[in-house]
Amino acid sequence: MNADDKNNTDFWNEELSEYDSFYNQLKEFFISIRKKDDMVFQLLSKKLFELPALGEKTSYPKTCMILIAFLVRVNFIKCSIIDICEKDDNYSSKILFRSLIEHYFKFLYVYINAIKIKNDSFGDEYQFYLDYKERILLLKSLKKNAKIFEQYNKDINNFQLLCEVYPEYKALSENEMNRRTKQFEIDNIIEFLSSQGFQKDSAFLEAIIPKYSELSSYVHGGILAEKNLFYDSDYEKSINQIKEIVDLTLAIDIGTKSFVMMFFFIATKEKEFLFFSKRFQEIMKE
Numbered sequence: 001m002n003a004d005d006k007n008n009t010d011f012w013n014e015e016l017s018e019y020d021s022f023y024n025q026l027k028e029f030f031i032s033i034r035k036k037d038d039m040v041f042q043l044l045s046k047k048l049f050e051l052p053a054l055g056e057k058t059s060y061p062k063t064c065m066i067l068i069a070f071l072v073r074v075n076f077i078k079c080s081i082i083d084i085c086e087k088d089d090n091y092s093s094k095i096l097f098r099s100l101i102e103h104y105f106k107f108l109y110v111y112i113n114a115i116k117i118k119n120d121s122f123g124d125e126y127q128f129y130l131d132y133k134e135r136i137l138l139l140k141s142l143k144k145n146a147k148i149f150e151q152y153n154k155d156i157n158n159f160q161l162l163c164e165v166y167p168e169y170k171a172l173s174e175n176e177m178n179r180r181t182k183q184f185e186i187d188n189i190i191e192f193l194s195s196q197g198f199q200k201d202s203a204f205l206e207a208i209i210p211k212y213s214e215l216s217s218y219v220h221g222g223i224l225a226e227k228n229l230f231y232d233s234d235y236e237k238s239i240n241q242i243k244e245i246v247d248l249t250l251a252i253d254i255g256t257k258s259f260v261m262m263f264f265f266i267a268t269k270e271k272e273f274l275f276f277s278k279r280f281q282e283i284m285k286e
Contacts, residue, residue: 060114081245
């Protein structure tokens with residue numbers, strides 16, 4: 001073996017040794033994460049399937065179902081993030097994590113407003129205006145597609161067309177519908193959460209609000225994600241990023257479950273829900 005071959009062999013041996021070291025760290029980390037996640041699941045399973053029927057009997061039936069749906073969706077995303085992070089897929093985890101943050105912000109927005117208003121009206125508004133927003137966006141997309149393929153009728157008004165199919169939107173003008181829908185845009189939701197003291201009092205939210213903007217590049221295939229692609233391949237940096245995302249993911253998941261239990265305590269006055277809410281918080285701190 002000549003000197004160059006020996007140097008190459010030494011280099012790759014060092015690389016493999018470094019990788020093995022970080023891989024073992026990651027393996028131990030995920031053992032502890034899975035253990036905590038299992039504790040959360042065992043606790044949740046004692047009440048989860050009772051929640052829809054209980055929610056129907058409260059003064060917040062629609063809001064209860066919205067919050068339960070967020071709990072389930074957050075849980076699905078959490079499971080996927082942990083799975084792909086365990087496979088050392090740092091890039092994809094960031095795409096999912098940004099979506100998780102947005103789910104959590106919207107969840108908090110509904111939760112806080114429902115408690116402040118003390119009735120189900122905000123749940124009604126949330127579903128009505130977001131339903132409208134998503135339908136109008138879909139219609140705009142279809143019209144763009146029609147324009148590309150020369151099937152476009154520029155005289156058709158989006159709002160009027162939507163009202164023909166969904167007459168419930170006729171109660172308000174197009175401008176008023178658009179104005180009311182803006183409150184559910186993510187920038188306005190973040191501003192609302194900040195105004196409620198969340199950003200000031202919670203180091204956790206202070207950590208994830210900037211993350212939401214930073215990770216936009218990963219969702220949209222931006223230049224920042226491209227520049228970080230090889231930076232993220234550094235073992236130590238990559239593993240630290242994975243640990244951070246997984247820790248924050250689990251905190252969002254457990255926090256969502258705790259808030260849902262607290263909401264059911266407020267809605268039903270059953271003290272058992274208060275116990276569950278506090279227990280989730282304790283697990284999060286362990």
